Amino acid sequence: MLKVRVIPTMLFKNLGLVKGVGFDSWRRTGSAMQAMKVYNLREVDEIVFVDIAATTEGLAPDLATVDELADECFVPLAAGGGVRTIEDARRLLQAGADKVVVGTAAVECPGLIAQIAERFGTQCAVVAIDVKKLPGGGYEVYTRSGKQPTGLSPLALARQVERAGAGEVILTSIDRDGTMQGYDLALISQIAKAVSIPVIASGGAGNYEHMAEAVLVGGASAVAAASIFHFTEQTPLEAKKYLKGKGIAVRL
Amino acid sequence: MTIAPKVVVIDYGAGNLGSVKRAFEECGAAAVITGHPEELRQATHLVLPGVGAFNAGMSNLRRSGLDAAIKELVLQKRVQFLGICLGMQLLAAKGWEGGETDGLDLIGGEVKLLEAGTGERLPHMGWNEVEYEKSAPLFFNIPSGTDFYFVHSYHFVCRNKSESIATTPYGGGFTSAVQKENICGTQFHPEKSQKPGLQLIKNFLKS
Numbered sequence: 001m002l003k004v005r006v007i008p009t010m011l012f013k014n015l016g017l018v019k020g021v022g023f024d025s026w027r028r029t030g031s032a033m034q035a036m037k038v039y040n041l042r043e044v045d046e047i048v049f050v051d052i053a054a055t056t057e058g059l060a061p062d063l064a065t066v067d068e069l070a071d072e073c074f075v076p077l078a079a080g081g082g083v084r085t086i087e088d089a090r091r092l093l094q095a096g097a098d099k100v101v102v103g104t105a106a107v108e109c110p111g112l113i114a115q116i117a118e119r120f121g122t123q124c125a126v127v128a129i130d131v132k133k134l135p136g137g138g139y140e141v142y143t144r145s146g147k148q149p150t151g152l153s154p155l156a157l158a159r160q161v162e163r164a165g166a167g168e169v170i171l172t173s174i175d176r177d178g179t180m181q182g183y184d185l186a187l188i189s190q191i192a193k194a195v196s197i198p199v200i201a202s203g204g205a206g207n208y209e210h211m212a213e214a215v216l217v218g219g220a221s222a223v224a225a226a227s228i229f230h231f232t233e234q235t236p237l238e239a240k241k242y243l244k245g246k247g248i249a250v251r252l
Numbered sequence: 253m254t255i256a257p258k259v260v261v262i263d264y265g266a267g268n269l270g271s272v273k274r275a276f277e278e279c280g281a282a283a284v285i286t287g288h289p290e291e292l293r294q295a296t297h298l299v300l301p302g303v304g305a306f307n308a309g310m311s312n313l314r315r316s317g318l319d320a321a322i323k324e325l326v327l328q329k330r331v332q333f334l335g336i337c338l339g340m341q342l343l344a345a346k347g348w349e350g351g352e353t354d355g356l357d358l359i360g361g362e363v364k365l366l367e368a369g370t371g372e373r374l375p376h377m378g379w380n381e382v383e384y385e386k387s388a389p390l391f392f393n394i395p396s397g398t399d400f401y402f403v404h405s406y407h408f409v410c411r412n413k414s415e416s417i418a419t420t421p422y423g424g425g426f427t428s429a430v431q432k433e434n435i436c437g438t439q440f441h442p443e444k445s446q447k448p449g450l451q452l453i454k455n456f457l458k459s
Contacts, residue, residue, distance in 0.1 A: 002372070002422055003379040003399060043446050045379060046401075070270055074278070076401055076444045077271075093303060096270035098403065098444060118350065121305045121338065123375040123403040167375045167403070198373050221373060251379040251399045 003251045004215050004243060005045035005222035006236045007200065008229050010035055012065065012081065013053040019226050021178030023130070023146030029230045036069045044236045045251060046076040048101065048170065048200075048224055050128070054082025055104045056145045061088055063095045070096020078126050084108075086115045093120065101170065103128035104143040106161055107150050117165025127161045128170045129154050131187060139187060146174045154187065155194050162195045169195065170224060173203035180206025180227050188218030200224050208234065208242035215248050256282060257457045260295035262322070262339075263287035264312040268443075272301045272336065275443035279453045289321035295331055297457060298322065302337020302441060306363055306406065307350030309338050319356060326358060326435055333358075333435045334456050340430060340437025341408055349406050359432045360411030366404075366423035374423075375405040382428050382440060384418040390429065390436055391418065392455045398448045400428070400440035407439065434459070 010032060011018050017035055018026040029035075032049075039047055049069065051062045061082045070077055079092050080101025089100040100120070105112050106127045116125040130146055131139045131154045141152040150157075158169055171191050173184035183204045192199045198221035201214035205225035214220040228234050240250040259281045261273050269285050276283040276299065283299075284291070292298060300322070313319040325331040335343050344355040347363035355363070368374045379399040384391060396418075407426035410416040418429035420439070428439045436456060442449035 001380070002376065005378050067270065071274055073271075074275065074444065074446050074449070076403070076441070090265075093268055094270060096268065096274070098268045098271065098303065098441070118305060119308055120303055121349075122405050123377060124303055167405075168377055196368065196373050197375065198377050222378065 001249045003045070003249050006211065006239045006243070006250070007046045007048055007222055007224040008039055008044055008236060009202065009224045009226040010047060010049045011226065012049060012051045012062065018052070019178060019230050023174050023177055032065065032069060033072065036072050039236075040073055040075060042235065042237060044075055046078065046222070047073065049077060049079045050101055050103075051081025052145050056147065061092055063091055066092060066097055067095040080126070080128065084112070086112070086119060089116050089120065093124070099124055099126045099167070101126045101128050103130065104148075107141065107143050107152065107157065113161050113164040113166050117167070122165045123167040125166045126168045126170060127166045128172065129157055130172045130174055132174045133184070142174060154191055158191045158195050162197050166197060168198045168200065170200045170202050176204030178227050179204055182206060182210040183214045183218060185213055185218045188214055188220050192219035198222065208239045211239055212243055212246045212248065215243070216246065255296070256280070257296045258294055259283040259297045259299055259457075260292050261285045261299045261301060262292065262318060264309060264316065264318055268303050269301055272299060272443045275450060275453055276457075279450055279457055281457055287316055287318065289317045292318070292321045292325055295325070297332045297334070298325060300333070300335045300339030300342065302339050303403070304338045305350050306338065306341055306347035306355070307353040309342055310347070310353050310355060313342070313356075322356065323358070330434050332456065332459050335437035336443065337404060337439060337441055340439055341406060343430065343435065343437050344408055347406070358435050359415055359430050359437070361409050363406050363408055366407050366426060368423055372422060376402050376422050378402065380420050380422055382418045382420055388417040388429075388431055389459060390431060390452060390455050394448050394451050400438075400442070400445040400448060402428075402440045404439060408437070
């Protein structure tokens with residue numbers, strides 16, 4: 001049976017790892033290389049690495065860093081941040097990424113997802129969809145690291161990128177990000193029902209039960225988390241043991 | 253005295269080449285990445301990595317003359333060959349990703365879209381069991397049912413069932429490893445499957 005993945009998210013900014021709350025108030029959490037070595041040693045299922053400064057500062061992805069990290073990484077690595085062209089994607093893959101994470105450009109660069117899928121396969125394009133809850137109900141997609149409202153609903157964008165050939169969606173609730181109050185289950189469930197590609201729940205995990213809910217209630221194929229691993233004693237391995245106890249298939 | 257294996261990772265413009273090279277080096281091999289057909293000749297072991305679409309991969313192999321070089325080395329010089337993910341799929345006679353496309357035709361069969369069962373999603377993405385009834389040398393020291401890492405939507409349908417050496421329970425079950433004499437392929441990514449993955453690479457290097 002296909003296993004539910006527990007995925008540490010590494011957010012990279014100005015040469016180090018950071019973690020924020022609501023895509024803001026970034027705190028430094030240490031060296032990316034150190035974290036990569038630990039995650040590799042602990043045999044996590046997969047790692048998502050995003051250079052969050054790249055898009056907002058108009059930079060290309062930090063290839064040198066991805067290259068160095070990939071050298072220490074024998075687990076699947078999805079990398080992104082600042083990917084705007086097929087050439088950016090190619091360079092990331094060459095540097096050692098296994099999948100390319102596209103966020104802002106999935107909205108701003110029409111055709112990019114289709115190009116990546118055509119050239120590197122449907123499985124290769126991972127689309128990061130960052131979402132805020134609207135005051136009157138409903139949801140809106142934000143780009144540029146949570147700064148830019150788009151007027152798009154996550155449902156519409158998820159369906160659009162699926163049609164274009166995206167292999168997976170990382171769905172992040174900006175409102176829950178860093179709060180450790182639990183994933184936005186209604187959001188996850190809405191998108192997981194709307195598309196047939198895997199959906200990774202992201203934003204809000206504070207304990208293992210939140211992860212179980214994202215899978216059992218939300219229908220997520222994988223759970224991503226950062227704060228829980230950076231700021232608490234909880235680990236991906238213990239998370240998986242907990243999920244197993246809930247009857248969820250995991251790799252132990 | 254045994255000669256250290258010389259691994260050539262074939263660069264055809266689509267692939268997570270860096271990861272593959274690193275994994276082979278970790279297993280004690282000397283490894284180089286190259287896209288030049290003549291440089292393939294130095295190899296004791298050829299590796300055709302994954303990540304890509306069938307038609308794009310095949311046209312890149314043809315454009316650079318790598319297809320002919322691979323066939324000559326594998327069929328005439330009997331060089332050991334491992335195709336990973338797309339690299340395994342390209343061994344087939346034909347693929348359907350991006351339209352009907354002729355493959356390398358080194359192992360009989362076709363590459364078709366997986367049919368997701370109830371509650372299953374596509375792409376098939378993540379860790380899943382690799383099962384076999386009769387252990388091939390490639391699976392030495394790796395128990396049947398071990399999880400390996402997959403990222404794909406298409407799968408290899410072997411013409412000759414005996415060349416399917418392992419299966420995985422998804423989409424009704426599909427072939428996750430193939431072998432015909434000196435030619436092997438894995439649908440999963442050994443270079444990303446941690447200890448069992450590195451064990452499989454070591455097994456391949458011993459062949």
